[in-house]
Amino acid sequence: MQIRPFAIERFYARWEFRAEWMLSSSDCETRPLGELLALEPNALQRLSAMRLGYTEVAGSPELLAAVSALYEQVAPADVLTLAAAEEGIFTAYHALLGSGDHAIVEAPCYGSAIELARSTGAAVDLWQRRYEDGWAHDLQALEAQLRPETKLIYINSPHNPTGTQMERTVLERVVELARERSIVLFGDEVYRGLEHDPAATLPAVCDLYERGISLGTVSKAHGLPGLRIGWLACRDPSLLARITDIKLYTTICSSAPSELLVALALRHAEHFVQSSRALVLANLPLIEDFIARRPELMEWVPPSAGPIGFPRLLGVEDVAVWCEQTAERASVLVLPGTVYDEPGHVRLGFGRAQTAQALERLDSHLA
Numbered sequence: 001m002q003i004r005p006f007a008i009e010r011f012y013a014r015w016e017f018r019a020e021w022m023l024s025s026s027d028c029e030t031r032p033l034g035e036l037l038a039l040e041p042n043a044l045q046r047l048s049a050m051r052l053g054y055t056e057v058a059g060s061p062e063l064l065a066a067v068s069a070l071y072e073q074v075a076p077a078d079v080l081t082l083a084a085a086e087e088g089i090f091t092a093y094h095a096l097l098g099s100g101d102h103a104i105v106e107a108p109c110y111g112s113a114i115e116l117a118r119s120t121g122a123a124v125d126l127w128q129r130r131y132e133d134g135w136a137h138d139l140q141a142l143e144a145q146l147r148p149e150t151k152l153i154y155i156n157s158p159h160n161p162t163g164t165q166m167e168r169t170v171l172e173r174v175v176e177l178a179r180e181r182s183i184v185l186f187g188d189e190v191y192r193g194l195e196h197d198p199a200a201t202l203p204a205v206c207d208l209y210e211r212g213i214s215l216g217t218v219s220k221a222h223g224l225p226g227l228r229i230g231w232l233a234c235r236d237p238s239l240l241a242r243i244t245d246i247k248l249y250t251t252i253c254s255s256a257p258s259e260l261l262v263a264l265a266l267r268h269a270e271h272f273v274q275s276s277r278a279l280v281l282a283n284l285p286l287i288e289d290f291i292a293r294r295p296e297l298m299e300w301v302p303p304s305a306g307p308i309g310f311p312r313l314l315g316v317e318d319v320a321v322w323c324e325q326t327a328e329r330a331s332v333l334v335l336p337g338t339v340y341d342e343p344g345h346v347r348l349g350f351g352r353a354q355t356a357q358a359l360e361r362l363d364s365h366l367a
Helices: 007-015 033-037 043-049 061-068 084-096 111-119 139-145 168-181 237-250 256-267 269-293 319-330 355-366
Strands: 079-082 102-107 123-128 150-156 184-188 212-217 230-234 346-349
Touching: 007 111, 033 043, 033 256, 043 256, 061 079, 061 230, 061 256, 079 084, 079 237, 084 111, 084 150, 084 184, 084 212, 084 230, 084 237, 102 111, 111 123, 111 150, 123 139, 139 168, 150 168, 168 184, 230 237, 256 269, 269 355, 319 346, 319 355
Parallel strands: 102 123, 102 150, 150 184, 184 212
Antiparallel strands: 079 230, 212 230
């Protein structure tokens, strides 16, 4: 398989555990194991008694029920659990795309959404969003990219890296375009639940469209990335069966302790999501103030969902070098937009408890 190096994860592999202050993370403050185990009186006993054997390929019945409860139209049989969201992208693409096929991927985006599609041999077009347009979605551009051989459209809302949301009318039109042509619509919804206004939460793709696939995880809104569990929800059993066949070549099944803990967390999802959202909303004004005080350095489209934003960096010749120097000299980690093929931008994250201290350190470095 020929695949481009994964720029974002290479950057984090180098810097994430070396820099003292994280100011670019796309997940929220992580949780201690004891917080999960305190949610139900028998949780510790169940975990201690668990035998560490293989689990069911699709996931434990307990976990499938907990995931399906997040959606309106989804039954436990419509869910496939995975080793985090990344496996969901890999297995879906390699099940549903191949040489001679065509895919459309919303961009900018997390690198695997593009590169794993290309790795299947499919032709890939980018549905490009632009800062100059306020990161708006151009539906005419999407329609112009559709071909008879288009098999899949990838969308992401809430959006990484911009922190924006797709408008509901846009989502409904994308669903119409996919349904008219029987195209699979892959909805990357890993930041769902972190809308700054919960009333603005969009319906899940899997609820709107029978050939829609929703990608979810507990890594972002729930602050549980260490459990390494994600899932795909889809009401078309033939699509899910094809994806499952690929999973049999990757992980076969997930971690038994993680499945138990994630099912527990999802039964109490609001406990995690509400506190994560509260932290994001408390930190966002700090980021806004920082950008407002440095108009010569940054400008942005303010985010409306998730713990990240994607400001444009001004007066800097090489964004990647600027971020590396910031990590080396200030021990503050800011993600360069070059990892998204957006060299004029940086990603800022504000879902962590130490956001204020990280900004103070960056302020001191820039003074």
